[in-house]
Amino acid sequence: MKRVLFTFVLFTLVWQPLYAQQAIETRLGYTYNDKYEFSDEWQYLSTDLFLFNGSKFSRVLNEVERGVKKNKKNYGDNLEYLFITAQLKNIKLFGNDEIVYPLYNFNVTTDSKKDYSAQVSDHLEVVRIIDKMPLTTTNNSIDALIQAKAITNDQGDQMFGLVATQLTNISKMATSPPAAVLSLVGEFGNLLSARTKKREYKFSSTIRLYEGQDFDTRLHSVRVYVFVPGEVKTVTLKPARLEGFLNKGVPKLERKQLEELIGYKDYPYMVVVNYKSLYKMDVLTGDEVTQDLIEKRRQKIETAHSNHMVNNETYRQEKLYVEFLRIFAEMKQHLNSYRLNYRNNSPEVNAKNLFAIMQEYKRLRGTFDAREQEFATNSTYKSIFRSEYTAILSNADLYLEGDHNLKGGKGLVNTLRELENNPKAWTTPAQREAALVKLYAVELPKPEYLSASVEGEAMVRLTKKLEDMQYAEVFAQDVQKIGQLQANDQTIDQRTALLEKSAASKCLSCREKVKEAAAEYNKRYEAYKLQEELKKKSALNKEAEQQVFTYLKRQLCIQNNLQAAVASLTGGADQYMARVSEKNTELANNIKLLDEHNKLDLNAASLQRVQDYNLRLEQLMKDVENDYNMIYSIDRKICQCEAG
Secondary structure, eight states, rough: HHHHHHHHEEEEEHHOOOOOOEEEEEEEEEEEESSSSSTOOOEEEEEEEEEEEEGHHHHHHHHHHHTTOOOOOOOOOOOOEEEEEEOOBBBGGGGTSSSSEEEEEEEEEOOOOOOOOEOOOOOOOOEEEEEEEBSSSSSSSSOOEEEEEEEEETTTTTHHHHHHHHHHHHHHOOOOHHHHHHHHHHHHHHHHHHHHHTTTOOOOOEEEETTTOOOOEEEEEEEEEEEEOOOOOOOOOOOHHHHHTTOOOOOOOOOOHHHHHHHHSOOOEEEEEEEEEEOOOOOGGGGGHHHHHHHHHHHHHHHHTTTOOOHHHHHHHHHHHEEEEEEEHHHHHHHHHHHHHHHSOHHHHHHHHHHHHHHHHHHHHHHHHHHHTTTTOOOHHIIIIIHHHHHHHHHHHTTTTTTTTHHHHHHHHHHHHHHHHHHGGGGHHHHHHHHHHTTTTOOOOOOOHHTTTTTHHHHHHHHHHHHHIIIIIIHHHHHHHHHHHHOOTTHHHHHHHHHHHHHHHOOHHHHHHHHHHHHHHHHHHHHHHHHHHHHHHHHHHHHHHHHHHHHHHHHHHHHHHHHHHHHHHHHHHOHHHHHHHHHHHHHHHHHHHHHHTTTTOOSSHHHHHHHHHHHHHHHHHHHHHHHHHHHHHHHHHOOOOOOO
16 A cells, blocks of 8 residues: 555656745634643544635635736736645554645635636534544644635636645655545545536545544644734734633533534634543453453554554553453353362362462452552543453452352452561551451462462461561560469469450461470379379378278178178078178178278379379278268168177
């Protein structure tokens, strides 16, 4: 395409000279700039052109020919055309070259009095020459250079020269000119065709890059240009009504409004209305985000930037946002895996899946924090992108409300982030305890697995730091005290209280250290209790030995009394005596058991064995005493056998 354009341009340049300045002048009669502060992201321009008092061009042509006072003749030959053009600056699509838009080419005729007449209607439709075209800068002084030229019958080459120059500029733009540029090439073709066929020409190919896009658009500026002969020194408009109307905030200007508000009737004039549009990014919901969609978005913004459809800052923000979306997409993939396999996987696999979700969620939050800090004063970020970041984060938060594990994981990440970013959040024991509750809210993989990642290593490191501080401030002094205590029944409550205190804490390492200290105390306490039990055993041995002698004597007495009683009975022992004899036999057996148990040698026995021994000895002593008391309660006479 570029080669075809260049060949056509070269041919045209060889045969057509450049046009010369004519005597119709374009005077700027009124300027209005909206007071709104347009920031960088208002990067697109739309321009509407309204031509008024078209019938007055006949007056302009005749006054240029004969002078305002009709005392001169400027044109050596008859006028043939009235050619009106516009030139806009700061259009990124056209680079540094100045592109001229052909707006109108009207036929000029003469009547019998040799007066010129331009066939221009007073009711021409608005011409939108560009629609949402990227600007090179955010300069608020957007302007159009409007020119009207009267071309005589021997100056037709001027139009060919204009076309040649513009096509040369277009041919330098790119290897493959965008459609917007090609439509302008078509307009130059239409212009030449209309001239060749002696037809009027009007610009009709509005250059649009964003068809159907719902851009936020607002009025930027208004310019009123009046076409007059060079002799006219001043152009007087009365813009008070127009300015008052514009200051109220007008979304869009219409032809009838402008004509009534300006109310100028002397000469033809053109109103140039500029609108700026705000860049509008493609809005996504969390459910729509996939890796394929993200890649399409990346390619789209790369193409737009290559074609100068977005400025550098918007391009940078879009690339950063794509990175953010990739993190979110990774989190969604892990979340889907977790949901699909939760019931089938082992606890260890589920823990790893959950941790992967937490990793991406933490990266997502951290990335947003970085954007907030870096672009705190960046209007493009704050006005356009920030709301989309927060929308994606809201989706992520909502996904993590799916079950208690996901909720716990979200709480863990948010707690970890707070601890990392705000050291004052963990200065008191209560704060640290609350943080540890969150950090241990879910089952995570083993520390060695966690430490292999940045996020996991941060969890392990910060959790250890919290627990070290909690132990030092809350438990260390008590542990040291327990280590120095003499273990006995008076101090055992202190050990128990410390164990209960550690059991109420989420500090796992604190619990372990308290358990170790309590275990050392328990060893000392067991040694103490062993000595106490051995002392008790010694006393019980003496008491048991005395009891054996005492009750053995009583048992033998009862036995003798029973034998005598039975012998005195006619017909032998009766049932009553037999039952008492059985009880006395039980007493004899228990006395024997007591004597045997009392004589056992325990050697280096443990506390438990000594305790069991003492309990058994006490029980046997009670059994012997109870057996005797029962016989005594049945028949005191049989028990009265002891001398003195």
